[in-house]
Amino acid sequence: xxxxxxxxxxxxxxxxxxxxIGLLGMRFKPVVSGxxxxxxxxxxxxxxxxxxxxxxxIDGLTDGIYQPIIAANYQxxxxxxxxxxxxxxxxxxxxxxxxxxxxxxxxxxxxxSIGYMHGEKGFERFFAFLSLFSFSMLGLVLxxxxxxxxxxxxxxxxxxxxxxGFYYQKPSAVAASKKAFIVTxxxxxxxxxxxxxxxxxxxxxxxxxxTSPEGIEITKHSGLTFLGFSAATWAMMLIFMGGxxxxxxxxxxxxxPDAMEGPTPVSALIHAATMVVAGVYLVARMFPVYYFTNPxxxxxxxxxxxxxxxxxxxxxxxxxxxxxxLAFSTLSQIGYMILALxxxxxxxxxxxxxxxxxxxxxxxxxxxxxxxLGAGAIIHAVHSNVxxxxxxxxxxxxxxxxxxxxxxxxxxxxPGFSAFFSKDEILTAxxxxxxxxxYVELFVAGLTAFYMFRLYFVVFWGxxxxxxxxxxxxxxxxxxxxxxxxxxxxxxxxxxxxNFVSSDxxxxxxxxxxxxASQSIIVGVIGIVIAFLLYRKVNNVPDHLVKALGGFHKxxxxxxxxxxxxxxxxxxxxxxxxxxxxxxxxxxxxxxxMNGIAWITExxxxxxxxxxxxxxxxxxxxxxxxxxxxxxxxxxxFFG
Amino acid sequence: MGLTTNIWMxxxxxxxxxxxxxxxxxxxxxxxxxxxxxxVLVSTAGLYFMMDYQFMAxxxxxxxxxxxxxxxxxxxxxxxxxxxxxEKPSSKYLILGGITAVFGAGISIYTILNxxxxxxxxxxxxxxxxxxxxxxxxxxxxGYALPFEVISILLLAAMIAAIVIAKKII
Amino acid sequence: xNTLVPLSFFLIVSTIMFFVGIWGxxxxxxxxxxxxxxxxxxxxxxxxxxxxxxxxxxxxxxGMFFSLFIVAIAAAEASVAIAIIINIYRRFxxxxxxNVSEMKN
Numbered sequence: 076x077x078x079x080x081x082x083x084x085x086x087x088x089x090x091x092x093x094x095x096i097g098l099l100g101m102r103f104k105p106v107v108s109g110x111x112x113x114x115x116x117x118x119x120x121x122x123x124x125x126x127x128x129x130x131x132x133i134d135g136l137t138d139g140i141y142q143p144i145i146a147a148n149y150q151x152x153x154x155x156x157x158x159x160x161x162x163x164x165x166x167x168x169x170x171x172x173x174x175x176x177x178x179x180x181x182x183x184x185x186x187x188s189i190g191y192m193h194g195e196k197g198f199e200r201f202f203a204f205l206s207l208f209s210f211s212m213l214g215l216v217l218x219x220x221x222x223x224x225x226x227x228x229x230x231x232x233x234x235x236x237x238x239x240g241f242y243y244q245k246p247s248a249v250a251a252s253k254k255a256f257i258v259t260x261x262x263x264x265x266x267x268x269x270x271x272x273x274x275x276x277x278x279x280x281x282x283x284x285x286t287s288p289e290g291i292e293i294t295k296h297s298g299l300t301f302l303g304f305s306a307a308t309w310a311m312m313l314i315f316m317g318g319x320x321x322x323x324x325x326x327x328x329x330x331x332p333d334a335m336e337g338p339t340p341v342s343a344l345i346h347a348a349t350m351v352v353a354g355v356y357l358v359a360r361m362f363p364v365y366y367f368t369n370p371x372x373x374x375x376x377x378x379x380x381x382x383x384x385x386x387x388x389x390x391x392x393x394x395x396x397x398x399x400x401l402a403f404s405t406l407s408q409i410g411y412m413i414l415a416l417x418x419x420x421x422x423x424x425x426x427x428x429x430x431x432x433x434x435x436x437x438x439x440x441x442x443x444x445x446x447x448l449g450a451g452a453i454i455h456a457v458h459s460n461v462x463x464x465x466x467x468x469x470x471x472x473x474x475x476x477x478x479x480x481x482x483x484x485x486x487x488x489x490p491g492f493s494a495f496f497s498k499d500e501i502l503t504a505x506x507x508x509x510x511x512x513x514y515v516e517l518f519v520a521g522l523t524a525f526y527m528f529r530l531y532f533v534v535f536w537g538x539x540x541x542x543x544x545x546x547x548x549x550x551x552x553x554x555x556x557x558x559x560x561x562x563x564x565x566x567x568x569x570x571x572x573x574n575f576v577s578s579d580x581x582x583x584x585x586x587x588x589x590x591x592a593s594q595s596i597i598v599g600v601i602g603i604v605i606a607f608l609l610y611r612k613v614n615n616v617p618d619h620l621v622k623a624l625g626g627f628h629k630x631x632x633x634x635x636x637x638x639x640x641x642x643x644x645x646x647x648x649x650x651x652x653x654x655x656x657x658x659x660x661x662x663x664x665x666x667x668x669m670n671g672i673a674w675i676t677e678x679x680x681x682x683x684x685x686x687x688x689x690x691x692x693x694x695x696x697x698x699x700x701x702x703x704x705x706x707x708x709x710x711x712x713f714f715g
Numbered sequence: 716m717g718l719t720t721n722i723w724m725x726x727x728x729x730x731x732x733x734x735x736x737x738x739x740x741x742x743x744x745x746x747x748x749x750x751x752x753x754x755v756l757v758s759t760a761g762l763y764f765m766m767d768y769q770f771m772a773x774x775x776x777x778x779x780x781x782x783x784x785x786x787x788x789x790x791x792x793x794x795x796x797x798x799x800x801x802e803k804p805s806s807k808y809l810i811l812g813g814i815t816a817v818f819g820a821g822i823s824i825y826t827i828l829n830x831x832x833x834x835x836x837x838x839x840x841x842x843x844x845x846x847x848x849x850x851x852x853x854x855x856x857x858g859y860a861l862p863f864e865v866i867s868i869l870l871l872a873a874m875i876a877a878i879v880i881a882k883k884i885i
Numbered sequence: 886x887n888t889l890v891p892l893s894f895f896l897i898v899s900t901i902m903f904f905v906g907i908w909g910x911x912x913x914x915x916x917x918x919x920x921x922x923x924x925x926x927x928x929x930x931x932x933x934x935x936x937x938x939x940x941x942x943x944x945x946x947x948g949m950f951f952s953l954f955i956v957a958i959a960a961a962e963a964s965v966a967i968a969i970i971i972n973i974y975r976r977f978x979x980x981x982x983x984n985v986s987e988m989k990n
Contacts, residue, residue, distance in 0.1 A: 689986050689987075690982075690983075690986065691919075691982060692805065692808055692910070692911050692912070692913075692919075692982065693808075695907075695910055695911055696808055696811060696812055696815065696911050699815050699816075699819065699907055699911070700811075700815045702819075703815060703818055703819040703822060706819070706822055706823075707822055710822065710826060721889055721890055722889075725890045725894065729894070729898045732898060732902060733898065733901055733902070733905075736901075736902050736905045736906070736925055737905060739905075739909060739918075739921055739922070739925060740905060740906075740908060740909030740912070740913065740918075740922060740925075745915060745918060748918055748921055749921065752921050752924060752925070755902070755925065755928065756928060759928055759931070759932055762895075762932065763935060766935065766936070766939045767939075768935060768939065768949060770949075771935060771949055771952060771953070774953060774956055775931075775956065778956050778957070778959075778960055779924075779928070779956060779959070779960075782960055783924060783959065783960055783963045786963055786964060786967055787917060787920065787921060787924075787963070787967070790917060790967040790970055790971065791917055793971060793974075794917070794970065794971065794974040794980055803914070804912040804913060804914065805912055805913075805914055805983075808911045808912050809912050811911075812907075812908050812911035812912050813908060815907075815908075815911075816904040816905070816907050816908040816911075817904075819904050819907070820900055820901060820903075820904040823900045823903075824897055824900055827893050827896045827897060827900065828893055832892055832893075832940075832941060833941070834940070834941055835941060835942045835943070835944060837942070837943060837944025837945070838943075838944060839943040839944065840943065840944060840945065840946070842946075842949075846946075847946065847949075850945075850946050850950070851950065857945060857946075859950050862950070862954055866954055866957045866958070869957070869958065869961055870957065870960075870961055872961075873960075873961030873962070873964055873965050874961075874964070876965050876968070877964045877965050877967070877968040878968075880965065880968040880969055880971075880972055881968035881969075881971045881972060883975075
C-alpha cells in the first residue's frame with residue numbers, strides 16, 4: 076500500500092487525540108492524557124519518517140526534479156470552475172521536511188511535558204491543546220491551496236493563544252495571550268487581503284497553479300496598479316505582512332517576548348521551532364511568485380529580516396530573564412531565515428539562499444527546542460526565571476549542563492555542529508547578493524555567540540549561590556528529549572540539504588566556502604571569549620560597562636521602548652478617536668433605533684388601548700360613526 | 716280645506732315631536748326629560764290617528780305613554796336621582812356626537828328626498844279592528860299567529876328576568 | 886283615507902327623531918336618560934314602519950304588525966333595563982354612567 080495514501084492520518088491522529096483528551100481526559104488519571112498525546116505524536120513521527128524516506132529516497136525524484144504529490148484533495152467550497160477551496164495534503168520537499176521537524180519537536184515536547192507539567196492543574200487540557208496545535212501546524216504545512224493554509228494559519232493562532240494563556244489566572248499571561256492573538260490577527264488581515272488579490276488575478280487558490288510558470292505570467296501581467304506598485308507586488312507584500320506577524324518580524328515582533336508567559340514546553344514547541352517559522356514557510360512556498368514578479372519585494376524582505384535579527388540580538392545582550400533571552404534569540408535567528416530567502420535567487424545554485432533558509436529552519440528547530448527545554452529544566456530546578464538568581468549549576472544538573480552546552484556551541488556556529496553548516500550557507504548567499512546584509516549578519520553572529528555564552532556562563536559557572544533547597548536534576552522524561560535533541564543538533568548539520576530541498580525542486584550540490592566560513596568562525600570565537608572573560612567568574616566589569624553605557628543600555632534593556640510606543644498609539648489615539656466614536660454610534664444610534672422602534676410600539680399600543688375603554692357611549696359613538704360612514708360610501712360612492 | 720287641515724295637523728304634531736325630543740335629550744332635570752318623552756310619544760300617537768291607524772295609536776298610547784313612561788318615572792323615584800339636578804351632558808362627546816348625528820341625518824334626508832318611492836298598486840284594506848284581529852290571529856298566509864305567540868313568551872321571559880334581577884338577595 | 890302629506894315629510898320627521906335619540910344616547914350621563922333616548926330611537930323606527938305601510942303598501946298590515954311587536958319588545962326591554970338599573974343603584978349608589986364602570990381607565 077502506498078505510504079502516501081496514509082498521509083491524511085498525519086492530520087487525523089492529532090485532531091482525534093485533541094477531541095478525545097479534551098472531552099474525556101478528566102475521567103482518567105492525568106498521566107493517561109500525557110501518554111495518549113505522546114502516543115499519537117509518536118505514530119505521526121513514525122509516519123513522517125516513512126513518508127520522508129519514501130519521498131526523498133525512493134520515488135520522489137523523477138527526471139531529476141522532486142515532483143509534488145497531492146496525496147488527498149477534497150473539494151470543500153467551490154466558487155467557480157477554478158476557484159475552489161479544498162482540503163488536502165500536498166507532499167513536496169519543503170512540506171515533507173517540515174513534517175519531520177514538526178513531528179520530531181512535538182514528540183519531544185510531549186514526552187518532556189509529562190515530566191515538566193506533572194502535578195499541574197490542567198494537565199489534561201495542556202495535552203489536548205498540544206495535540207490541537209500539532210494538528211493545526213501539520214495542516215498548515217501540508218496545505219494544497221493558500222486558503223487552506225490560511226484556515227490552518229488561524230487555527231495555529233488560536234492554539235497559540237490557548238497555550239500562552241494556559242495559566243489563565245495570571246493577569247500577565249492573559250494579557251500576553253491577548254497581545255499575541257491581536258498582533259497576529261492584525262497581520263492576518265494583510266494576509267487575507269493578499270490572498271484575495273492574488274486569487275482574484277489568478278482565479279485560483281491552488282499552490283501548484285499559482286507557482287507554476289503560467290500562473291506567474293498571469294500574475295505579473297495583471298496590469299492593475301495602485302500607488303505606483305503593481306497589484307502583484309501589493310499582493311505579495313500583503314502576504315508577507317501575514318508572515319511577518321506570525322514570524323515576529325519588526326515591527327510586529329512585540330508579542331513574542333511576552334509569549335514567554337506560557338509554560339516552557341509551549342515556548343519550545345510553538346515559539347521556537349514551529350509556529351514562528353510559519354512565516355518563513357509561507358514565503359518559501361510562494362517563492363517562485365516572489366522571485367519572478369518583483370525582485371524589490373525580496374529585497375525589502377531581506378532587509379526587514381536583517382534589521383530584525385540585528386535589533387533582537389542587541390536587545391538579547393541586556394536581558395536577565397533566561398526565557399526572554401531565548402525569545403530574542405529566536406527573533407534573531409528567524410531574521411536570518413527571512414534574510415536568506417530574501418537574498419536568494421532561483422534555480423539550482425542560485426537558489427542557495429532558499430536552501431540555506433530551509434536548512435537553518437531545520438537545524439534551528441532542533442537546537443532552539445533543546446535550549447528551551449533545557450531552560451525549562453533549569454527553571455524547574457531553581458524555581459526562578461531570572462539569571463541573576465542562578466549560578467554554579469553545573470554541579471547540580473549534569474545532563475542539563477551538557478546538553479545546554481552542546482546547544483550553545485551549536486548556535487554560536489562552531490564548526491562540526493549543525494548551525495555552523497546552515498549559517499555558513501546563509502552567509503554565503505548574503506555575500507553574493509548584498510554586502511551590507513552580509514556584514515550585518517556577520518556582526519549578529521558574533522553577538523549571538525556573545526549573549527548565548529553570557530547566559531551559559533552566568534547560569535552554569537559564575538557565582539556559587541546558596542540555594543534554599545538543592546536543585547535536583549530533571550527526571551528521566553525530561554532528560555531523554557534533551558539528549559535526543561542534542562544528538563539531532565549535532566548530526567543534522569551533516570545532511571546534504573541541497574540534495575533534498577531547493578528553490579526549483581532540483582537537487583544541487585553545495586560546498587562550504589571557507590573564506591566566508593572562516594570569518595564567521597573568528598567572529599563567533601571572539602564572542603565566546605568576551606563572554607568567558609566577563610562572566611565566567613564573578614567580577615565587576617559587566618556592572619561598570621552597564622554604568623558606562625548608561626542611557627543607551629537602559630533604552631536597549633527596555634527593548635527600545637517599542638511596547639510603550641504601541642501602547643501610546645492604541646490607548647491615546649485609536650481608543651479615543653476611533654473606538655469611542657464607534658462605540659457611541661453603536662450605543663446611541665444602532666441601539667437607539669431598536670429602542671426607538673420598541674418605544675413607538677409601546678406608545679401606539681398605549682394610545683390604542685383607549686379604544687377598549689368599557690365606556691358604553693364611546694362604543695355607541697364609534698358604532699354610529701362607522702355606520703354613517705359606511706352608508707355614505709355605499710350610497711354615494713359605489714352606486715352614485 | 717281638508718288638505719290644509721291635514722298639513723296643519725301634521726305640522727303641529729311634527730313640531731311637538733321635534734321640539735320635545737330635543738328637550739328630552741338636553742334637559743337637565745330628569746323629570747322634565749321624562750315628561751318631554753311623554754309628549755313625544757303622545758304626538759306620535761296623534762300622527763297615527765291622522766293616518767287612520769286607530770289601533771296602532773291606541774297601542775302606542777297605552778303601552779308607550781302609559782306603560783313605559785310610567786315605568787321610567789317610577790324608576791327615577793326609586794333611584795332617588797330626582798334630587799340630583801343638573802345632569803350635565805358629557806362634554807367630550809357633545810361635539811363628536813353632534814357631528815355624527817348631523818352628518819347621519821343629512822345623509823338620510825338627502826337620500827329620502829332623492830329617492831323615488833313607488834306605491835304598490837294593491838287594493839286597500841280597511842283598517843278596522845275586525846280586519847286587524849283576523850290578521851293577527853290568522854295561521855294562514857298573511858297570519859301573525861306565530862309572532863304573536865313568540866311575543867307572549869318573550870313577555871313572560873322579560874317579566875321573570877326583571878323580577879329575578881331586581882329582587883333583593885337575602 | 887290617504888293623507889295628502891307627502892311621504893318624505895313623515896320620513897324626515899322620523900329621521901330627525903332617530904338621530905336626536907342617537908345623539909342623546911351618546912351625550913347623556915344618567916342611565917335612565919340613556920334609556921329614554923333609546924325609546925326615542927325605537928319610536929322613530931316605529932313611525933317609519935307605519936308610514937311606509939300606510940302610504941306605500943295599503944294592501945296589507947305588515948308594517949303595522951311589525952310596529953306592534955316592536956312596541957311589545959320595547960316594553961319588555963324597558964322593564965328589564967329598569968331592573969338592571971335598580972340593581973346597579975343598589976350596588977354603586979349612583980347611576981351616573983361614568984361611575985359605574987369597574988374597568989381601569
